[in-house]
Amino acid sequence: MNYPKKQIQAHHQIILDSIADGVFTVDKEMNITSFNRAAEDITGFSRKDAVGLPCYDVLRANVCEESCLLRQTIDTEQPVINFPVYILRADKKLIPISVTTALLKDAAGRVVGGVETFRDLTAVDKLRKAIRKQHSFEDIVSKNATMLDLFAILPQVAESNCSVLIEGDSGTGKELFARAIHNNSTRRNGPFVAVNCGALPDSLCESELFGYKAGAFTDAKKDKPGRFALAENGTLFLDEIGDVSPAVQSRLLRVLEEKVYEPLGATETCASNARVITATNRDLQQLVRQGKFRDDLYFRIDIVKLSLPPLSKRKEDIPLLLDHFIDQFNHLTGKKIMGISRKAVAALMLYDWPGNVRELENAIEHAFVLCLEGMIRLHHLPARVVPQGGLPSESRGLSLREAEKRTIVQALERNQWKKMATARELEIDKNTLRRKIKRLGIIEPQA
Structure with a gap:
């Protein structure tokens, strides 16, 4: 059955409006051709006002002028996935979002534009700060x-x-x-x-x-x-x-x-x-x-x-400390660094930190010098904290089961194999921890 073109377009808009994330499309000149309801809510711009405008006039992201992510995807035909940026809403409020881009092609496979989906990270940012506040005393953060x-x-x-x-x-x-x-x-x-x-x-x-x-x-x-x-x-x-x-x-x-x-x-x-x-x-x-x-x-x-325990004995605090230092240096430098990549976090978790929290703070300050926007990545970190042979998960291909086992064993060792303290650190129920220990074949060493 052949549907009229207007009906198909209406169906497409209904589908787009049902998506919780913001979605918009652009032509090859970067003018917005569609704009869903979530995009209206997140940006503060109505569909009527947004359609026909260049996308940078609507999103006004901190990367728009120098390195537009959607333009980059159209030019290189490579998608961008969950890239964190800040945008300026219609009410002049700056909010964090994560951006994913893809190509838009016609029936013949020719590139005719691009599509961008974006998610408001404001609630996530508030939750992260609430969690850190729950695990802090003055300027000291820890869940150890x-x-x-x-x-x-x-x-x-x-x-x-x-x-x-x-x-x-x-x-x-x-x-x-x-x-x-x-x-x-x-x-x-x-x-x-x-x-x-x-x-x-x-x-x-x-x-x-x-x-x-x-x-x-x-x-x-x-x-x-x-x-x-x-x-x-x-x-x-x-x-x-x-x-x-x-x-x-x-x-x-x-x-x-x-x-x-x-x-x-x-x-x-x-x-x-x-x-x-x-x-x-x-x-x-x-x-x-x-x-x-x-x-x-x-x-x-x-x-x-x-x-006070050394940082090597409280590595579960590293993610909290990273959030704390990133907020601190964002405030001091005026930058808007959104966070740190998983690979960079993995490298920091593997390092022994002989200089403890002060050395970690210095490593993030070093990264802030090299990282101009977006996320801190592996190459932004000081060379001494990056494993010379690459990350273990890359070189040995750890399975999820092996990674989970290693995480639990390290937490048990930090807590002298006390199940209650370990469960509290991992933020899981004690009975759940016992089941995981049994399933993964973890054996407590004999004294």
């Missing part, structure tokens, strides 16, 4: 079981006025934890003063911490307040406390016990009410046993101890 346990006690630690010792490798976020404690304490309106004790030579450490009076030494022309004075009514964060000399250790002990100190060259004591938070990447207990760190000072600063 150990980190979540620390998040749970941070409010109580912050409300107290006790000394806190934060242990962790370099780059694990010790200062972020110290700031979070300060910002949630009754001292939040006071100063937060950070000192890297490891960066100060012994000759300067005492004068930096306690200050000095004019005439205390040759170049002391006038009084200078120390960090304890600057942290009055606030928090003093002493990083790398394990590197201070025995002389400085003795003076720190007096401040912590008696709440008083003497600036160099002073004849009178000064009172101190600064809260002291210390941090170290060394084993202080071993230093105490070796006689390199005073045991009485150790017990004074170790009222509450927070031990």
Whole structure:
């Protein structure tokens, strides 16, 4: 049966309007020839206004002027699949979408234009941010079981006025934890003063911490307040406390016990009410046993101890941290990077991260220099974090079953084979985890 041309066109429009994604077609001059209802809703342009206009006048995407995706498909005859971009709606609101393009051909197989489908990612973006907020404390993001346990006690630690010792490798976020404690304490309106004790030579450490009076030494022309004075009514964060000399250790002990100190060259004591938070990447207990760190000072600063795991032990946090850093650098640089490709994420998950979260942040900052728009891809990452022999899934062809087994085993190892903690990390039911362990033949190693 031959239907009239207008009826066929009407049927086509009904079909297009039933699709939840935005869809429009263009001719070879890039003028819009059809525009479905979802496209109207997403862009804010009516079909009547859009049809006949160049597509870049309607979508106004951040890639339109320099590298139009639909023009690229028409010229190369290669489709684009789920490419993230931002478009400017009719109401001037900038929203994220993902774009897929294809060729439009006539009955003879000649290219007559192109078709683009696009999906509004606003809800996905909000959901992603909500998930990250659920797994965050101040500027610290994590869904690792150990980190979540620390998040749970941070409010109580912050409300107290006790000394806190934060242990962790370099780059694990010790200062972020110290700031979070300060910002949630009754001292939040006071100063937060950070000192890297490891960066100060012994000759300067005492004068930096306690200050000095004019005439205390040759170049002391006038009084200078120390960090304890600057942290009055606030928090003093002493990083790398394990590197201070025995002389400085003795003076720190007096401040912590008696709440008083003497600036160099002073004849009178000064009172101190600064809260002291210390941090170290060394084993202080071993230093105490070796006689390199005073045991009485150790017990004074170790009222509450927070031990931060290295990033290699909390790799499930990498996707959350990536979202966090991409948002952070988008804000700092004014760019609109949409995310990171699966291959790039896979490379980051395989890397051991000796520099921890700080190294990951630096890797994303490096990628932002090279990535101008769209998504961060493998070639945007620093060479050191990309496996030299290629990704395992590419070279060995891992099956879905093998990939799932590897993911579960790694999560079990991170959680010391505790099923409840592992299920919580993987965000699945504990019984589901048990069934997967049995189905995949995962055997817990004997102690």
